[in-house]
Amino acid sequence: MSLDSVLVIGGGAWGTALAQAAAMAGRTVRLVVRDASQVDEINTSHTNQRYLGEQILHQAVSASMQATPADIIILAVPAQSSRAALGALNPALLAHRPVVLSAKGLETGTLDRQSEILLDMAPDAIPYVLSGPSFAADVAAGRPTAVTLAGDDADQTSALAAALAGPSFRPYASDDRIGVEIAGALKNVYALACGAVDGAGLGASARSALIARAYAEMARMVKAMGGSATTLTGLAGLGDLTLTCTSVQSRNYQFGMALGRGQTVAQIIASGAKLAEGVATTPVADALAKSLDVDAPLIAAMHAVLSGDANIATVVAGLMARPLKRED
Numbered sequence: 001m002s003l004d005s006v007l008v009i010g011g012g013a014w015g016t017a018l019a020q021a022a023a024m025a026g027r028t029v030r031l032v033v034r035d036a037s038q039v040d041e042i043n044t045s046h047t048n049q050r051y052l053g054e055q056i057l058h059q060a061v062s063a064s065m066q067a068t069p070a071d072i073i074i075l076a077v078p079a080q081s082s083r084a085a086l087g088a089l090n091p092a093l094l095a096h097r098p099v100v101l102s103a104k105g106l107e108t109g110t111l112d113r114q115s116e117i118l119l120d121m122a123p124d125a126i127p128y129v130l131s132g133p134s135f136a137a138d139v140a141a142g143r144p145t146a147v148t149l150a151g152d153d154a155d156q157t158s159a160l161a162a163a164l165a166g167p168s169f170r171p172y173a174s175d176d177r178i179g180v181e182i183a184g185a186l187k188n189v190y191a192l193a194c195g196a197v198d199g200a201g202l203g204a205s206a207r208s209a210l211i212a213r214a215y216a217e218m219a220r221m222v223k224a225m226g227g228s229a230t231t232l233t234g235l236a237g238l239g240d241l242t243l244t245c246t247s248v249q250s251r252n253y254q255f256g257m258a259l260g261r262g263q264t265v266a267q268i269i270a271s272g273a274k275l276a277e278g279v280a281t282t283p284v285a286d287a288l289a290k291s292l293d294v295d296a297p298l299i300a301a302m303h304a305v306l307s308g309d310a311n312i313a314t315v316v317a318g319l320m321a322r323p324l325k326r327e328d
């Protein structure tokens with residue numbers, strides 16, 4: 001199967017960065033955006049100022065408002081918009097095509113992972129999940145980045161990874177779609193929590209304890225959902241967890257910091273906060289944990305803070321007062 005052309009759905013920070021990475025890998029890329037002036041800007045100035053500032057985009061990236069046939073489809077809209085974005089596409093574009101899912105989140109209401117949404121909307125599509133420590137600005141600027149690309153067929157996944165790999169973008173192939181998706185979604189919940197710990201001034205020791213216990217919790221969730229805990233030792237797990245839990249560049253971490261400083265969710269959103277996927281994913285993750293009978297006190301605590309049922313001090317006191325146990 002030819003893997004020359006790429007269609008990226010979603011001209012935000014991540015869609016544009018992935019378009020840039022694919023172009024640097026030698027692919028011809030069409031970026032589908034919703035705004036005519038954004039089409040003009042990308043095609044004439046080769047920038048996407050709103051999402052990537054002054055970053056110059058590769059000549060092989062062009063934009064349009066219409067989706068056109070391509071060998072590889074990359075979906076790069078927020079997790080809660082994936083179903084609508086897929087629904088707006090001609091199903092023939094997706095049938096028997098590799099569709100790379102790059103959103104990191106679980107769907108409100110259905111509790112679906114991104115690949116479950118895809119298979120619901122386009123049962124003939126071939127799902128792949130891309131995740132890992134990768135800020136859009138870094139990828140677009142050509143700074144070295146490594147990610148995980150998970151798919152069901154090992155040979156086809158390796159071929160797709162090779163088609164997307166460039167001098168500064170290195171996808172590692174995996175066969176654990178579930179583990180990669182859960183890791184990508186949950187790290188945003190923990191990034192909110194780490195931001196909150198830092199915003200509340202609880203100290204670097206608390207934040208590191210949180211990251212370590214988050215890793216253990218994430219492993220329980222991945223295993224309960226049928227993924228492999230080993231996946232978490234890699235880029236999509238440890239790599240992205242540490243990146244987003246320790247970097248002010250992360251929008252989820254920033255949102256958490258504002259919570260830790262005492263702002264409410266409504267106040268943070270009203271102040272113009274950027275997309276923080278963990279806010280929508282946290283209640284979904286809590287519901288999933290409860291339905292699977294997984295012990296997930298950190299997700300539950302974050303849910304309580306986001307819903308306004310508890311403040312940071314109360315949930316931290318509750319976590320510290322849990323019965324002592326052996327480390328697992």
Ligand SMILES: NC(=O)C1=CN([C@@H]2O[C@H](COP(=O)(O)OP(=O)(O)OC[C@H]3O[C@@H](n4cnc5c(N)ncnc54)[C@H](OP(=O)(O)O)[C@@H]3O)[C@@H](O)[C@H]2O)C=CC1
Nearest residue numbers: 010011012013014034077078079081085103104135136275
């Ligand atoms: N930014 C990053 O560093 C990374 C982001 N991700 C993930 O990528 C996903 C997208 O994030 P990101 O690009 O940063 O978000 P942004 O907020 O930067 O951009 C979102 C984009 O999605 C578009 N969009 C929203 N709804 C729809 C829809 N229904 N149909 C078509 N397009 C739509 C928006 O269009 P419009 O501009 O017209 O509103 C916008 O272009 C998230 O799940 C995030 O976790 C993953 C790794 C890195």
Ligand SMILES: O=C(CO)COP(=O)(O)O
Nearest residue numbers: 132133134135250251252
């Ligand atoms: O997923 C990301 C980096 O890997 C981006 O994180 P934020 O969405 O928190 O900015």
